[in-house]
Amino acid sequence: MGTLTLRQVAIDTYKENVAYLHRDCKLYRSEGFQALNKIEIQQKDNGRSIIAVLNVVDDVCITGPDELGVCEQAFEQLGGKAGIAVSVAHARAPDSLKAVHRKIAGDVLDFEDYRGIALDIAANRYSKIEIAAFLVACSELGLERDEVLYLTRAMIETGERLDWGEPLVVDKHCIGGIPGNRTTMVIVPIVASHGMLMPKTSSRAITSPAGTADTMEVLAQVELSPDKLHQIVRSERACLAWGGTARLAPVDDILIAVERPLLMDSPGQLVASILSKKLAAGANHLVIDIPIGATAKVRTRNSAMILRKLFEYVGDSLGINLEVVLTDGRQPVGRGIGPALEARDVMQVLSNDPTAPVDLREKALQLAGRILEFDPDIRGGQGYIMARDILDSGRALAKMQAIIEAQGKNPHPPEIGPLRHDVLAGQDGIVTAIDNLQLAHIARLAGAPMDQGAGVDLHCKLGDRVAPDTPIYTIYAAFPADFDFARELAAQDTGYTIGEHYVDERP
């Protein structure tokens, strides 16, 4: 209808298109726009159009009465040119929202429904509140197995998809929740030493003290261009990079932006999220690690089995070769929690350092063994032994060093600390429980992952005998304020339970 001048408003609204109209804008009044209305913005010269949610502005420094302000991502989508003419109209609700309403009413949706939803979400036609409505409708008992499959397929099809041109492209994924669980950085060099292709991209920490990308960054560059990444994978058969640059399963990123603040984590969304990303990244063989423990994401063997079946059903239907491994999630893996401390653990294991944490080594060997057995030439049950041989021989270390060199070695590796504080057991007994959530929280307050050298270093694990003055762990921090917060939290609750008897019952 009316014409306005486009202007960027330098606000990052995180995956939501937001437009800003001045309250005195003639169109605002005459069209009866309201804040939170969705409007369609059309570029006059090329007809390109986007949908955005409207906010109303009372300051010409942000948007004037003859202008249309748009947030950063919307500005990009419109071509990134200020001053061009745009028209604005009421947006129709995206067609696929009807399917969301049917889902809310209890219907089972089909693939075409999910494809419509994924296409509209990928095109930024959904507002955050519409995405929230979709997520809640799908949550908990709301998704049939086939619906998870349809959603996963729809999420893959609405993004780019890598093709490595090889029959054996492997990947692994842990559903998360266990601090220090940095097995990936041991597994990748082992598997690549055997010659398998493992182009591993990982995320940064969202709510945890370190993601694999954060930990690898202690040793090497992880933000690589797609070209560089491909070149490294071709020469080294592997990489350990940050996955944030590719446009793989973009719907997943948009959904996560709403799931995270909602604290939602339904099995259907979890499976669709992981499998869509892995398949889009070109993996055709995948090992999924589901840790079980009282303070892990999955608390009982029963719920782990339900999740496993769902992974298997969707994975098999999509033609990916998938193995689910249920692991021990009762306590952190390794000793360090925080990027530099975890990188130290990983390098100790790869270097066959006699002081290396045994649990990290064993878990990594177990998972690497399962991946190696994807090789048709390897006899069932021999994977673990092969993985151990590769690690013990130093070939995994050499491969890791080659990957670090290829990605670009970090010339200034962070120091650990420098502030440090020992937390003592405070009583005689045996460590009978360690709270993953509490330890992760303490490490985050200490500054991890932003401060690479901050975190927690564990000295005692389950079953260890302690005296009152035994240091159970050390807190490291870079800044006094962080240091104090972390120490205070540990003083309230160390996260350790000290008892008299301990029976080692793996979940």
Add this chain to the structure above:
Amino acid sequence: MGTLTLRQVAIDTYKENVAYLHRDCKLYRSEGFQALNKIEIQQKDNGRSIIAVLNVVDDVCITGPDELGVCEQAFEQLGGKAGIAVSVAHARAPDSLKAVHRKIAGDVLDFEDYRGIALDIAANRYSKIEIAAFLVACSELGLERDEVLYLTRAMIETGERLDWGEPLVVDKHCIGGIPGNRTTMVIVPIVASHGMLMPKTSSRAITSPAGTADTMEVLAQVELSPDKLHQIVRSERACLAWGGTARLAPVDDILIAVERPLLMDSPGQLVASILSKKLAAGANHLVIDIPIGATAKVRTRNSAMILRKLFEYVGDSLGINLEVVLTDGRQPVGRGIGPALEARDVMQVLSNDPTAPVDLREKALQLAGRILEFDPDIRGGQGYIMARDILDSGRALAKMQAIIEAQGKNPHPPEIGPLRHDVLAGQDGIVTAIDNLQLAHIARLAGAPMDQGAGVDLHCKLGDRVAPDTPIYTIYAAFPADFDFARELAAQDTGYTIGEHYVDERP
């Protein structure tokens, strides 16, 4: 933790607290804040704190690195002083969100749960996406009857509540959806002439071509201070004002801000919304009008009955004397659609003008009769006759004129039009259906309710015989662009069905 300087960002985010941090703000990095995180903002001098959703800014003109920008409503909540010191920390999720997650998982919540949710929403502790999650969880088959009761009670208790100090305070409410349905402006003067207290506050149009407040504004001031409103009600026994100024059931306003863009309208939310507002406004006797028709909100007699039972159950439990009337919603009521046209219809009925629309008169008398029968001195069945006597005698008109004078007569009543276009039947036959939604849409495109004189004036109703050149309605508009859009839409589909046979079957 760290301290920043408060600054207002002149953006109206419509019922959501939004805060803006510059990307280079030290706190943004060190605290690991992310866009869409919720943060707690504490005023340093008096300790007052609020919750807001974070957006990240790249322009110091909006928010500088040492500042914390907040949207208009958050700025008000913090006391409205720029430059004061505030601290910022990660906000804990509101406690009541656990109840929302239980609701999502299929639980039935109790009153304490709903009270916690309402308190947190009223205190702006919920983000829009959290509210969307709550609404979807409550939607459709999701709320037990008792839960609707608890939600309604919780919404009443978390706001102010008026007490008129009389045993008979009456109100009426239509669930909406029928253009031209301006019975309230006929009913209020009739009921007040009888001496009953009817302090009527109404809304403005949200998605319709006119609300009662928009239509009354054609004749008189409707934005009245609480003091003025009370004084008018005391002297005239009634008012016809806009209800937007009072803080009655504020949770309802916040929920509607999210329901509306989500296009959600579940029975439970509808009942809780209407009853909480009416009870908070001090009504103790209430008539609810539920129009039934193919293009009304409620399409079948069956679903109307379900809604009626829900209204009755919750109303009875809360001690309000409530009558539900199921009415004919097959077509618009009266002739005019749009503020000035509807005000004309109302004044014709009140003036006993022989050309006044009969259906508006009859429906208003029917509803007014039901309200009059709340008076214990009036015999059952006599209400309609009394209402008709009051109207025919001119007492209702005199009361309306007194209310208009008391509220402040509009010195410049809008003219209808001036642009006008007749839409013709185009064929011989009988009007067999009129689409409420299409007529409302045409009237809105023509400029209603922003342009008070714009809208649609119907010349034919159901059962009327037409020839090809019979004008079925006239479109009025103030601006050529609006005029063209409305005419185009009417040319695509007049909203009228012309057939050969018509059987008058009231739903």
